[in-house]
Amino acid sequence: MGFILLGFSDIPDLQGLLFGVFLIIYVTILMGNSLIIIITKTEPSLQTPMYFFLGNFSSLEICYVSVTVPRLLVDLCRQTRNISFLACAAQMYFFLVFGAIECLLLTAMAYDRYVAICHPLLYPLLMNRRLCVQLAAGCWVSGIPVHTGFTYQVFFLPFCGSNELNHFFCDVPPVLKLACGDTFMIDILIYVIAVLVVTIPFMLILASYVRIIETILKLTSATGRAKAFSTCSSHLMVVSLFFGSGLITYLRPNSSHSIGMDKFLSLFYTSVTPILNPMIYCLRNKDVMVALGRFLQKSFML
Template sequence: MESKLKAEESNNTVMEFVLLGFSDVPSLQWILFGIFLVIYLIILLGNSIIILITRIDPTLQNPMYFFLANFSFLEICYVTTTVPRMLRDIWTKNGNISFFACAIQMCFVLIFGGTECLLLTVMAYDRYVAICNPLHYPAVMNHRLCIQLVAGSWISGFPFEIGQTCQIFSVSFCGSNIINHFFCDIPPVLKLACGDTFVNETLVYLVAVEFFMVPFLLIIASYAKIISNILKLSSARGRVKAFSTCSSHLTVIVLSYGTAGMTYLQPKSDQPKGKGKLISLFYTILTPMISPIIYSLRNKDVMMALKKLLPKLLT
């Protein structure tokens, strides 16, 4: 194990990294493997069920559930980028990852993370139109626009995140090759770079502002108008119903933005050793696991669709 943790150098350039993962707690390796495997299966099952019921249940054929199905598919993609590799590393006790594989993993994590922020913004806009302009909702949120919004969320992040990955891996890595993380994330990788990384960190913050802060401010603006409209409703029952359609989405937003923001908007030097791994567990594993549960328990239509589907699956 000691030889694996030594820097591998060729002409003073690191050609391979070692993901430390959770090897610093060797006594818990198999327990962690079991926990993460169960969580991964729950994520696959929960989000797949959300996709299935939004496709086959007639009562869920509207823009809100179309966006929810895409969000669930995105969560599956996002988690699959990191968790299978982590499980493989724990099983084999070998965290070696090539320079190219590390860059590819980071690129997809950034793409899916950026897409998630944009899709959450689209979902907030959908709630804004539904609550603030209910009479025009069918005309505004037509099928064509919904597809365009989803496609835009997926496509727009590609050039930025690919460019960001290229600029991060264009720096020299000539010292340690040990990444104190369970996947190739920006902060722990930049810590291994030689020389001054001020320009790289600045570009990271600029992209983070574009894909985290700008969508977040748009979400805040949408919900400010939504809450203002809800408070104007004369019926208490109407206010409760309107709030219930937004509460699950708001909960997911807080979980996603809160933990991801702590990673990408905090200076590299201010992140204590090991803290990044714990924070990353929330937005890469726990949030995708909790999201289907939140959307199911807080939504009567989804619960009714599940009650109709479960007997069919069990028979």
């Protein structure tokens, strides 16, 4: 009727420490991304397509991390860590959907930077408000139908052995390890979806940045080159962190999967990357830092 999430039960002496660490991480993610959402909505200087997508990205990060970390915090405080079949399926579904949305949204952000740097004169015309809303809406909706069918296929498999899930949330690889039916079709689906949702967007982002770098190197002004690089470097760092850990996790051969490595990689892209994103976008972006300073100044004066 359900599973038992073992999580980090193999290190019982560190449960309290882990709870404190993950609570700090979760609160920091919520606060950092909430601040970005607020300033991109309220600051007049940030009413551009770049920051429109950044606000969407921060909203997504809050949703993404809220699928796994609150459940982990609860499990670290109790002895019984049962999760029902339906709850496990729901957690996997929303985790996959938000992960797919993140891939697509990062691609839309790369396209925005490509148009801004490679076609600056056409930028206001091409990246108008209507297109930005359509791109963002398309990103938010696209992952829903694909992962609905995939999650159904995973949980339609027979589970007749152990119900101990050696992970801290219902991710695909550990759940498939408990299935006693033939998982060949699911493995094929994983690779197909990974190519469609992860590999193709990643290649489009790389292609965009090849063109962006070519255009930047042609600029005669050193100041212009530095400014162009600074607006793209933050996004490129986030792309590298997210796609790198995701590709390693889902496109590795099953024979190379290990429990310890799976948990480490999952922690990286469910907790570490979301906490780094607000820092990367704020600390490396002068406009965001100035807007954030004004917002905090106004807040403390009230």
